[in-house]
Amino acid sequence: MISKNELKYIQSLYHKKARDKEKLFIVEGPKMVQELLESPFTVQKVWTTQQKWLKTFPKAPIELIDEQHLAKASHLSTANEILAIAQMAEHKNPPRPAVGSFILALDGIRDPGNMGTIIRMADWFGVDRIVASPDSADIYNPKVVQSTMGSIFRTSVYYAPLEAYLANNPLTVYGALLSGEPLGSFPISVPVKEGIIVIGNESKGIRQEILPFVTQAVKIPAFGKAESLNAAMATAVLLGHFKIPSFQK
Amino acid sequence: MISKNELKYIQSLYHKKARDKEKLFIVEGPKMVQELLESPFTVQKVWTTQQKWLKTFPKAPIELIDEQHLAKASHLSTANEILAIAQMAEHKNPPRPAVGSFILALDGIRDPGNMGTIIRMADWFGVDRIVASPDSADIYNPKVVQSTMGSIFRTSVYYAPLEAYLANNPLTVYGALLSGEPLGSFPISVPVKEGIIVIGNESKGIRQEILPFVTQAVKIPAFGKAESLNAAMATAVLLGHFKIPSFQK
Numbered sequence: 001m002i003s004k005n006e007l008k009y010i011q012s013l014y015h016k017k018a019r020d021k022e023k024l025f026i027v028e029g030p031k032m033v034q035e036l037l038e039s040p041f042t043v044q045k046v047w048t049t050q051q052k053w054l055k056t057f058p059k060a061p062i063e064l065i066d067e068q069h070l071a072k073a074s075h076l077s078t079a080n081e082i083l084a085i086a087q088m089a090e091h092k093n094p095p096r097p098a099v100g101s102f103i104l105a106l107d108g109i110r111d112p113g114n115m116g117t118i119i120r121m122a123d124w125f126g127v128d129r130i131v132a133s134p135d136s137a138d139i140y141n142p143k144v145v146q147s148t149m150g151s152i153f154r155t156s157v158y159y160a161p162l163e164a165y166l167a168n169n170p171l172t173v174y175g176a177l178l179s180g181e182p183l184g185s186f187p188i189s190v191p192v193k194e195g196i197i198v199i200g201n202e203s204k205g206i207r208q209e210i211l212p213f214v215t216q217a218v219k220i221p222a223f224g225k226a227e228s229l230n231a232a233m234a235t236a237v238l239l240g241h242f243k244i245p246s247f248q249k
Numbered sequence: 250m251i252s253k254n255e256l257k258y259i260q261s262l263y264h265k266k267a268r269d270k271e272k273l274f275i276v277e278g279p280k281m282v283q284e285l286l287e288s289p290f291t292v293q294k295v296w297t298t299q300q301k302w303l304k305t306f307p308k309a310p311i312e313l314i315d316e317q318h319l320a321k322a323s324h325l326s327t328a329n330e331i332l333a334i335a336q337m338a339e340h341k342n343p344p345r346p347a348v349g350s351f352i353l354a355l356d357g358i359r360d361p362g363n364m365g366t367i368i369r370m371a372d373w374f375g376v377d378r379i380v381a382s383p384d385s386a387d388i389y390n391p392k393v394v395q396s397t398m399g400s401i402f403r404t405s406v407y408y409a410p411l412e413a414y415l416a417n418n419p420l421t422v423y424g425a426l427l428s429g430e431p432l433g434s435f436p437i438s439v440p441v442k443e444g445i446i447v448i449g450n451e452s453k454g455i456r457q458e459i460l461p462f463v464t465q466a467v468k469i470p471a472f473g474k475a476e477s478l479n480a481a482m483a484t485a486v487l488l489g490h491f492k493i494p495s496f497q498k
Contacts, residue, residue: 117479117482120479121478123474123475124471124473125472149476149479154473183489184495220373222375223492224372224373224403226369226370226372229370229373229485233366233482236485236486237489239486240485240486240489241489241490241493244433246495
């Protein structure tokens with residue numbers, strides 16, 4: 001069962017203001033909720049249309065509801081079996097950049113889909129942490145959560161002003177810039193074990209104030225006529241280049 | 250001015266059936282419409298809220314309309330100054346794979362955002378053509394068109410059954426498979442000048458029927474815990490790896 005008030009409460013969590021106040025976020029669908037239930041995150045409540053979940057996770061606070069109510073609670077175009085509310089990870093300051101860390105710094109990534117995809121890739125490529133400027137998309141936005149495909153439960157994302165974060169750090173700071181040196185034209189030892197890669201805003205790139213901290217400007221060489229790659233694609237190419245060596249006989 | 254019938258006609262083109270019947274598609278926003286008007290595509294009609302477009306493209310069939318009407322015609326959450334209707338490229342059979350061609354084969358890419366992003370990357374990395382299985386997303390879906398950021402006007406995309414297309418071809422067929430050899434562990438000469446890269450469906454991967462045509466199964470090595478990368482991100486990493494050499498002293 002789900003009450004009208006609970007429904008209203010869930011729906012309020014689709015807005016950042018309410019999420020930040022309640023320190024809760026929404027997770028939907030079997031794959032995502034299963035990963036949530038197996039993660040260290042605290043789950044406040046789960047609603048599902050399927051009995052089996054009560055058996056699989058007997059200790060979780062799961063209640064059965066009907067399809068119509070799940071559809072009302074859901075933000076997906078088609079509600080998908082199960083929906084959970086979980087506590088956000090505590091907002092902490094990021095650890096200072098240290099020798100041996102491999103860090104992604106996001107300077108104003110605004111699109112939730114890009115943010116989610118970047119978190120998923122960071123998880124794939126073993127990035128130690130993501131530090132996002134405060135104007136970046138909220139990782140607890142439901143679109144971000146869903147597009148991480150579970151990586152949100154395994155990836156450390158911090159929000160901090162990048163100027164202060166990048167100042168006085170011992171790592172090479174790679175910045176993706178159209179004026180950068182093409183990948184492949186400067187020496188790196190693949191797989192790169194440490195460093196900070198700065199990815200700029202989707203339309204404006206890396207802010208002027210951040211440029212002085214970039215110690216190695218890089219660009220993705222173009223072989224065709226497209227003017228740009230989107231931020232998530234650029235991140236994919238950069239992480240692939242930094243982590244996957246070319247074949248050596 | 251725009252008539253009620255014209256508005257209805259535009260709105261009908263958001264559906265594949267009408268697009269295929271009329272052989273027309275919709276392009277929105279200043280950047281995209283400018284690229285369209287400078288492309289070889291035949292433009293049927295353009296509506297804009299801004300006088301300046303009539304001066305910039307005096308020979309184009311442009312009419313002024315007010316914001317309310319543009320909003321009604323638009324599919325964007327915020328209508329963006331200009332909307333055009335253009336003729337689709339003629340549906341032709343793809344040229345047979347030939348020595349020296351670098352081809353992307355898409356086996357059931359269904360998500361319009363992935364399709365658009367892949368077209369944009371193909372344009373960036375100088376892919377000669379894309380051959381998509383008939384069940385792949387329609388490139389004239391407005392979401393695909395918009396997410397190509399203009400690359401749709403420069404990239405050759407064909408629809409064809411991949412079994413027939415891949416049979417008896419002289420090129421190495423790389424298939425992205427979880428069971429493949431990790432990138433970096435088999436010899437390729439970067440930048441790779443010819444070959445076919447097969448990208449599978451977002452959830453099911455490459456279909457069983459296509460596997461016999463794959464001559465080099467490849468996978469993207471994982472460094473973290475994510476279970477998968479999405480199809481567009483995998484394409485980004487693969488194209489980056491195939492086209493961008495590591496630094497050589």
